[in-house]
Structure formats: structure tokens, C-alpha cells
Amino acid sequence: MSHIPVLLNEVIEYLDPKPGDNFVDATVGDGGHAKEILKRTAPDGKLLGIDKDLNSIKIAEENLKEFKDRFFIAHGNFLDIKKIAADNPQIGKISGVLADLGLSSRQIEESGRGFSFQRDEPLIMSMVWPLAEGRKIALQIVNEASARELEKIFKEYGEERLARPIADRIVREREAKRIERTFELADIAVSAYKKFFGNKTWRIHPATKIFMALRISVNEELSDLENFLPDALSVLAEKGRLGVISFHSLEDRIVKNFFRKESHGCICDKNQVECVCDHMRSLKIITKRPAVASADEMKKNPRSRSAKLRVAEKLSALSDY
Ligand SMILES: C[S@@+](CC[C@H](N)C(=O)[O-])C[C@H]1O[C@@H](n2cnc3c(N)ncnc32)[C@H](O)[C@@H]1O
Known part of the structure; x- marks a missing residue:
């Protein structure tokens, strides 16, 4: 299944690409944006x-082969954007950086890596592909983390209210048999929910949040985003724009707080009489409130329902790139 780019009109409106502008798409995916x-x-x-x-x-x-003279590609993590941009000097002055976070529909439906509890697949959940040596995949976390570590992951990254009972149940089940597949893990979440809430129908499937939490943990999504934002800003030319599309509140909060902090000069404590932070304002927020999908887009592409686009403009050439 091909991936439909979300908030495409809004990305174009706010990043405003014009003839001759150079861009970095930090999450190129299927190349829709x-x-x-x-x-x-x-x-x-x-x-x-x-x-x-x-x-x-x-x-x-493949999808962008018609642009092969102007399209360059790097296999790597966007948190290395500074190095990747430096390794690709042909890109020149950068007018815009876009990050469309998370997974593409194709990864969910066709990768076979266990991103969805609706498909019976091995619990891998790594976006890094081929798998990198030394990086944990989901089945290692599920089978090796302590009950309290699992609970923390489910609570912090999934905001799962049954984090503790699900974690305890996982630890009990894996004593009898290793949990290796998505359906096995999803069944554990369902039985924990049934024990607490009986046999009612759920607004969202009981496995939704723990799957999201494990994926965030395996891919270190939040710390990668935190590290990426300042470096993305630093590779931009003056008046260049940075746009980030996020799909859950934990990501959106990181983007919102970063934009807020960098759009202020002094960030000293309010009780501080004189500024000691020397913090300089480095961006202007373009989207006062995040752009969200229209009703029409939500109908055509349900994935867009949770998407939020925030865009900021770099103020001065503070770049160290
Ligand atoms: C939502 S998709 C992007 C879809 C794309 N905008 C399009 O229109 O086709 C996200 C992509 O970003 C990649 N990705 C996620 N986190 C990344 C990271 N930290 N560094 C590099 N790529 C990442 C994923 O592998 C996936 O292919």
C-alpha cells in the first residue's frame, strides 16, 4: 500500500518552497512530500x-527518479542531520527542513516487522533497517526487561492506564514461553483489559498504547527528536523554515517546547533580577497553533487525524554549520 502524505497542502503553504530553493526532507519515506x-x-x-x-x-x-539530477539521498538517522548535510555539500544553502515523524503506512502494512497488532508478525518494531548491531528490538525488551521497566515504558511512552497489570502479565506469561509475535503480545493486553473491565467493546484496541510505547522505546524516538531539532535549525539558512509533523502528544510537546524556548531571548527564571542565561532568540513561530487536517483529509486518510504540523522560521545566521 502506498503512503499518502499527510497535511501536504499545509506543508507547502507554511514551508513555502519556491523555484531554486533547497530542502532537506529528514524523513523522506515514500517521497510524497x-x-x-x-x-x-x-x-x-x-x-x-x-x-x-x-x-x-x-x-x-524509485518514486522520485524523474528528479534524479536534483534529488539526493542519505541512509541514516535524522539526528545526524549536521553531518549528513556536511557530507552532501551539493545541497547548498538550505531553505527548509521537514520531518514527518513516525512510520509510513507501507512500513506498518508491508515491512513484516511487527508494528501492528492487527498482523501476526515477529516483534521487531525497528525502523532502522537493516537492523543495526547492538540495538534492541521489541522482543528483547518484552522478554528481558523487568516488570517495572516494562511498566515504565508503557506508562511514559504509551500513557497506558493498565501499565502495571499488563507488565506483570507479560512477565508471568514469558516464564512459560517466550513472547515472540505480535498476536501473543496483543492477547496479553486484551486479557488484562478483560480482567479489569469485563467483556465490553473498546474504543481503541487494548494493545494500541503498549505497541506505540514499545515502538517509541525501540526507536528512541523522543530523544532522537530532541537532538534533531537544534541541529535542524542550525543547518538552515537565515529565514529558512523548519516544519515538524507529529502524531502524538509526547512528540508534539517536544516540538512545541523547543519552538517556544527558541522564540524567546532571555530564559532565566522569573525571579532572576538580571539575565544570566545569555540565551538568544533564534526563531519565529509561524504556526501559532499547530496546523491540523481538514475534515475532508481526515475522511480520505484516517492517519491524518492525529497529525499536527508546527513550523518555525530561523531568525538570524547563528548557524555553526
Ligand atoms: C511518516 S513516514 C514519512 C513519509 C513521507 N513524508 C512521505 O510523504 O512519503 C516517516 C519516515 O521517516 C523515517 N524515520 C523515522 N524516524 C527517523 C529518524 N530518526 N531518522 C531518519 N528517518 C526516520 C521512517 O523510516 C519513515 O520512512
């Missing part, structure tokens, strides 16, 4: 696409 940006930056604007999944890279290359 990148394609529209490349069309608008013709005839000579360049785009550097980054993705940590080699399968996404291959699909983007």
Missing part, C-alpha cells in the same frame, strides 16, 4: 532525503 517540494523548487532547487530505513530509501529513489 519530497515530490511536491521538488515540483515547486524546479528548475534547479535540490532536495536531500534522509531515512533510516533502507527500504524507504529504495522506494523514494
Whole structure:
């Protein structure tokens, strides 16, 4: 299944790509946003696409082959954006950086890596592909973390109210048999919910939040985002724009707080009489409130329901890139 880019009109409106502009798409995926940006930056604007999944890279290359003279690609993590941009000097002055966080529909439906509890697949959940040595995958966390560690992951990253009973149940079940597949894990969440709430029907499936939590943990999504934002800002040229599409409140909070902090000069404590922080304002917030999908887009693409786009503009050339 091909991925439908979310908030495409809003990305174009707020990042405002113009002929000759150069962009970095830090999560190029299937290349949906990148394609529209490349069309608008013709005839000579360049785009550097980054993705940590080699399968996404291959699909983007195929989907964007008509732009092969202006489209460059890097297989890596967006938190290395400074190095990746420096390794690709042909990209020139960067007018915009986009990050469309999380997974593509294709990864969920076709990767076979266990991102969805609706498919019986091995519990891998890594977006990094091929798998990198030394990185934990979901089944290691599920089978090796202590009950309290699992509870913390489910609570912090999933905001799961049954974090403790589900974690305890996992630990009990794995004593009899290792939990290796998505359906096994989903069944544990369902039985924990049934014990607490009886046999009612759920607004969202009982496994939704623990799957999200494990995916965030396996992929270190929140710390990667925190590290990415200042570096993305630093590679931008003056008046360049940074846009981030997030899909859950934990990500959106990180983006919102970063934009808020960087849009202020002094960030000293209110009780401080004189400024001691030397913090300088480095961006202007363009989307006072995040852009969200129209009713029409939500109907056509349910994935867009939770999407939020925040955009900021770099104020001065403080760049150390
Ligand atoms: C939602 S999809 C992007 C879809 C894309 N905008 C499009 O229109 O086709 C997110 C992509 O970002 C990649 N990704 C997620 N986190 C990443 C990271 N930290 N570094 C690099 N790529 C990442 C995923 O592998 C996935 O291919």
C-alpha cells in the first residue's frame, strides 16, 4: 500500500518552497512530500532525503527518479542531520527542513516487522533497517526487561492506564514461553483489559498504547527528536523554515517546547533580577497553533487525524554549520 502524505497542502503553504530553493526532507519515506517540494523548487532547487530505513530509501529513489539530477539521498538517522548535510555539500544553502515523524503506512502494512497488532508478525518494531548491531528490538525488551521497566515504558511512552497489570502479565506469561509475535503480545493486553473491565467493546484496541510505547522505546524516538531539532535549525539558512509533523502528544510537546524556548531571548527564571542565561532568540513561530487536517483529509486518510504540523522560521545566521 502506498503512503499518502499527510497535511501536504499545509506543508507547502507554511514551508513555502519556491523555484531554486533547497530542502532537506529528514524523513523522506515514500517521497510524497519530497515530490511536491521538488515540483515547486524546479528548475534547479535540490532536495536531500534522509531515512533510516533502507527500504524507504529504495522506494523514494524509485518514486522520485524523474528528479534524479536534483534529488539526493542519505541512509541514516535524522539526528545526524549536521553531518549528513556536511557530507552532501551539493545541497547548498538550505531553505527548509521537514520531518514527518513516525512510520509510513507501507512500513506498518508491508515491512513484516511487527508494528501492528492487527498482523501476526515477529516483534521487531525497528525502523532502522537493516537492523543495526547492538540495538534492541521489541522482543528483547518484552522478554528481558523487568516488570517495572516494562511498566515504565508503557506508562511514559504509551500513557497506558493498565501499565502495571499488563507488565506483570507479560512477565508471568514469558516464564512459560517466550513472547515472540505480535498476536501473543496483543492477547496479553486484551486479557488484562478483560480482567479489569469485563467483556465490553473498546474504543481503541487494548494493545494500541503498549505497541506505540514499545515502538517509541525501540526507536528512541523522543530523544532522537530532541537532538534533531537544534541541529535542524542550525543547518538552515537565515529565514529558512523548519516544519515538524507529529502524531502524538509526547512528540508534539517536544516540538512545541523547543519552538517556544527558541522564540524567546532571555530564559532565566522569573525571579532572576538580571539575565544570566545569555540565551538568544533564534526563531519565529509561524504556526501559532499547530496546523491540523481538514475534515475532508481526515475522511480520505484516517492517519491524518492525529497529525499536527508546527513550523518555525530561523531568525538570524547563528548557524555553526
Ligand atoms: C511518516 S513516514 C514519512 C513519509 C513521507 N513524508 C512521505 O510523504 O512519503 C516517516 C519516515 O521517516 C523515517 N524515520 C523515522 N524516524 C527517523 C529518524 N530518526 N531518522 C531518519 N528517518 C526516520 C521512517 O523510516 C519513515 O520512512
